[in-house]
Amino acid sequence: MDDTPDIPRVxxxxxxxxxxxxxxxxxxxxxxxxxxxxYQAGISSQSCSAHLMKLVHGGLLAVEAQGRHRYFRIANAEVACMIESMAALASGTEPGLPQCLPSTRSSTEAFMRARTCYDHLAGEIAVSILASMQKARWLRRKDAELVATRLGEHQLRALGVDFDSARDERRVFARPCADLTQRRPHLGGALGAHMLNLYIDQSWLVRSPKSRLVSVTPKGNEMFRKLLELA
Known part of the structure; x- marks a missing residue:
C-alpha cells in the first residue's frame, strides 16, 4: 500500500x-x-472562473454565494500557512529581500516590520515576539507544533488572550509559521490569530484598509517593548 501524500496534486x-x-x-x-x-491575476473573467473552480475543488479556496455573486477566500489557516511557507522558500536564501516586496522603500520597511499573514501577525515584530515567548518559556516546541507551558498559559491569560477559545478551536493551537521576510518563524495557529485580535482590540495595531500592512500605535510600541523584554 502506497501511503505517500498526494503532494503532486497540490x-x-x-x-x-x-x-x-x-x-x-x-x-x-x-x-x-x-x-x-x-484583475489582480491579469486574466479574463472566463479564464479566472476556471482557475477558481480548480482551486475550490482542490481544497485551497472556499467560495461563498451572495445572490448572483460569488466570493472567494483561502480555505483555512493550514492552506494559508503552506502558501506563505512556499513564498518564503521561493524568495531565495537572502534574508529580507523577497521579490514580492512593495516597490517603495517606505512601504518595504513597513511590510517587513509588521503585516498580517492570513489571520495572524507577521514580520519583524512577530518573529521577535515568538522568540521572546519561547525564551521566557511561555511556549515550547512539541514536534512541529507549539504548546503553552503552565507559566505561559497564566501569562497569556493575564495579557488578555482568550486562551480557552484558542485552545478549543478545531485547528492547530499554535505553530511556527515561516516568515516571508525574516527567514525565522512567527506565531501561527489559533493562538496567533487570537493574539492578533488582542493587538487590534486593545489598539496596539491598526489595520490598513487596502493591504496586509498594520501600523503600530504609541501604545503598541510600549506594549510590544514589554513583550520583547520577557526574558
Missing part, C-alpha cells in the same frame, strides 16, 4: 502563475469577488 494547482496570483491576493485573509481576482 503542487500542480500552484504551478500556474495565474492561480498563484489569485491565492497570493487572498493571503491577507480577505474575501474577494471573482472579478477583482481576475
Amino acid at each position: 503542487a500542480k494547482l500552484l504551478a500556474d502563475v495565474a492561480r498563484t496570483r489569485i491565492v497570493w491576493t487572498l493571503i491577507d485573509g480577505s474575501v474577494r469577488a471573482a472579478g477583482e481576482l481576475a
Whole structure:
C-alpha cells in the first residue's frame, strides 16, 4: 500500500502563475469577488472562473454565494500557512529581500516590520515576539507544533488572550509559521490569530484598509517593548 501524500496534486494547482496570483491576493485573509481576482491575476473573467473552480475543488479556496455573486477566500489557516511557507522558500536564501516586496522603500520597511499573514501577525515584530515567548518559556516546541507551558498559559491569560477559545478551536493551537521576510518563524495557529485580535482590540495595531500592512500605535510600541523584554 502506497501511503505517500498526494503532494503532486497540490503542487500542480500552484504551478500556474495565474492561480498563484489569485491565492497570493487572498493571503491577507480577505474575501474577494471573482472579478477583482481576475484583475489582480491579469486574466479574463472566463479564464479566472476556471482557475477558481480548480482551486475550490482542490481544497485551497472556499467560495461563498451572495445572490448572483460569488466570493472567494483561502480555505483555512493550514492552506494559508503552506502558501506563505512556499513564498518564503521561493524568495531565495537572502534574508529580507523577497521579490514580492512593495516597490517603495517606505512601504518595504513597513511590510517587513509588521503585516498580517492570513489571520495572524507577521514580520519583524512577530518573529521577535515568538522568540521572546519561547525564551521566557511561555511556549515550547512539541514536534512541529507549539504548546503553552503552565507559566505561559497564566501569562497569556493575564495579557488578555482568550486562551480557552484558542485552545478549543478545531485547528492547530499554535505553530511556527515561516516568515516571508525574516527567514525565522512567527506565531501561527489559533493562538496567533487570537493574539492578533488582542493587538487590534486593545489598539496596539491598526489595520490598513487596502493591504496586509498594520501600523503600530504609541501604545503598541510600549506594549510590544514589554513583550520583547520577557526574558
